[in-house]
Amino acid sequence: MSVPSLDPSTKLLRFTWVCTANVTRAKAVFIPNCKDLQKIADTGIPLCTAVEALPVMYDATAPDSGVTAVGEVRMKPDWTTLTSIPYSKGHARVMINMYEENGDPSGLCPRLFLKRMTDEAAKEGIYIKAGFENEFILLQRTTDGSVKPVDDTVYASTLSMDINCDVMTDILDALVKQGIDIELYHPEAANGQQELSIRYSDVLTAADQQVIVRETVKAVALKHNMIATFLPKVFQDQAGSGTHIHLSLHTKDGKNIVPSETKEDEISEVTGHFIAGMLEHLSGLMAVSVPTTNSLRRIAPCFWSGAFKIWGYGNREAAIRVPSNACQPNPTHFELKTSDACGNPYFVLGAAIAAGMDGIKRNLPIPPPYQDDPGVLSEEELKKNNIIPLPRTVDLTAKALEEDKVLADAFGPRLTRAIVAVRRFEYKAMKNMSLEEERALLLQRY
Numbered sequence: 001m002s003v004p005s006l007d008p009s010t011k012l013l014r015f016t017w018v019c020t021a022n023v024t025r026a027k028a029v030f031i032p033n034c035k036d037l038q039k040i041a042d043t044g045i046p047l048c049t050a051v052e053a054l055p056v057m058y059d060a061t062a063p064d065s066g067v068t069a070v071g072e073v074r075m076k077p078d079w080t081t082l083t084s085i086p087y088s089k090g091h092a093r094v095m096i097n098m099y100e101e102n103g104d105p106s107g108l109c110p111r112l113f114l115k116r117m118t119d120e121a122a123k124e125g126i127y128i129k130a131g132f133e134n135e136f137i138l139l140q141r142t143t144d145g146s147v148k149p150v151d152d153t154v155y156a157s158t159l160s161m162d163i164n165c166d167v168m169t170d171i172l173d174a175l176v177k178q179g180i181d182i183e184l185y186h187p188e189a190a191n192g193q194q195e196l197s198i199r200y201s202d203v204l205t206a207a208d209q210q211v212i213v214r215e216t217v218k219a220v221a222l223k224h225n226m227i228a229t230f231l232p233k234v235f236q237d238q239a240g241s242g243t244h245i246h247l248s249l250h251t252k253d254g255k256n257i258v259p260s261e262t263k264e265d266e267i268s269e270v271t272g273h274f275i276a277g278m279l280e281h282l283s284g285l286m287a288v289s290v291p292t293t294n295s296l297r298r299i300a301p302c303f304w305s306g307a308f309k310i311w312g313y314g315n316r317e318a319a320i321r322v323p324s325n326a327c328q329p330n331p332t333h334f335e336l337k338t339s340d341a342c343g344n345p346y347f348v349l350g351a352a353i354a355a356g357m358d359g360i361k362r363n364l365p366i367p368p369p370y371q372d373d374p375g376v377l378s379e380e381e382l383k384k385n386n387i388i389p390l391p392r393t394v395d396l397t398a399k400a401l402e403e404d405k406v407l408a409d410a411f412g413p414r415l416t417r418a419i420v421a422v423r424r425f426e427y428k429a430m431k432n433m434s435l436e437e438e439r440a441l442l443l444q445r446y
Contacts (some may be wrong), residue, residue, distance in 0.1 A: 044074025149192025240298030277359020301375030306337030
């Protein structure tokens with residue numbers, strides 16, 4: 001593809017990717033001195049393969065990741081994603097795909113992994129759309145160097161809207177300038193917590209937009225002398241921040257096939273198979289959807305965080321919730337709640353598709369929807385109702401991914417090995433940390 005026209009003010013063009021630890025990274029081309037951007041785009045910018053095995057703590061390759069200091073991939077731009085960055089003067093961004101030096105697609109590339117999963121679903125006649133619903137907390141530094149929320153308001157408080165009017169208006173304006181279609185905004189339950197819902201799109205676009213949303217929120221907040229963090233658990237006595245992922249299934253011609261054609265207000269048979277697959281593979285999926293020790297602090301009963309391997313209509317305690325519509329057709333989508341912004345969006349969506357498509361291919365029966373709060377049940381009552389609590393530690397989710405043949409085959413051997421190695425390295429480093437230590441380390445990573 002030919003290089004599109006850049007904004008005349010562009011000085012630095014960021015070739016952007018998201019690593020296994022979900023840190024957004026970039027190498028930038030200095031446009032004023034660039035004599036042949038087309039050649040750079042065609043041949044790619046070199047990148048050490050070791051970057052796909054870096055943990056969140058620091059830049060040191062995770063042991064047993066299968067990647068070393070030897071070897072490179074080439075970063076080639078997807079020009080359809082080119083945008084100017086309104087909050088960084090003279091900067092533009094383009095998402096990249098990774099290729100081996102011989103030109104083959106790299107088995108370590110997050111975007112190409114997701115593209116492969118969408119292509120495989122399309123072969124079965126399933127086209128998937130997704131939208132992200134992000135929660136984040138706005139903080140200020142205190143004189144002693146600690147952090148505190150910008151307000152002490154409650155859920156949907158108009159006072160919070162007024163207190164944070166300037167920063168939120170600037171965030172929304174910056175997102176709109178980058179082509180992000182915002183649906184809803186409201187303050188959430190924790191002090192200083194905000195929520196943004198982005199309209200659904202094809203899954204690759206949704207993942208790209210999730211990267212842009214995180215980048216924009218954090219950068220604009222800094223301009224207002226605030227810290228915006230998507231860290232799942234910031235304060236022990238406050239609600240956590242999730243990133244709920246809304247999914248819908250469609251035919252090639254765009255027909256939504258989530259609702260049943262024969263039973264009003266129920267999901268279709270094919271949607272049931274897809275959700276059944278997600279539930280079956282959920283423990284391994286958690287290695288990329290809630291990947292950190294801090295993530296699992298949020299996953300707890302009675303906190304609406306999806307702590308049990310169940311689904312339900314409108315059940316906010318379920319890992320997978322089917323929201324209702326006020327009119328027909330109903331329902332039109334379902335929501336993965338066991339997810340947060342520590343997860344690489346390309347990995348999460350790709351793994352969810354692989355799991356769901358396995359359910360469709362095997363005609364997996366979906367269990368009955370659970371319409372009560374499992375968090376109030378005793379251990380004996382949970383067993384009686386066949387309700388399974390989800391893994392509580394990162395080493396268990398990493399092991400589940402490693403042993404899940406469907407997910408491991410979907411990721412491929414190189415990517416599976418790298419993800420599992422990073423998760424284990426991170427777990428070893430952070431498993432004994434206090435919440436305060438986690439917050440100090442991860443607050444501005446996420």
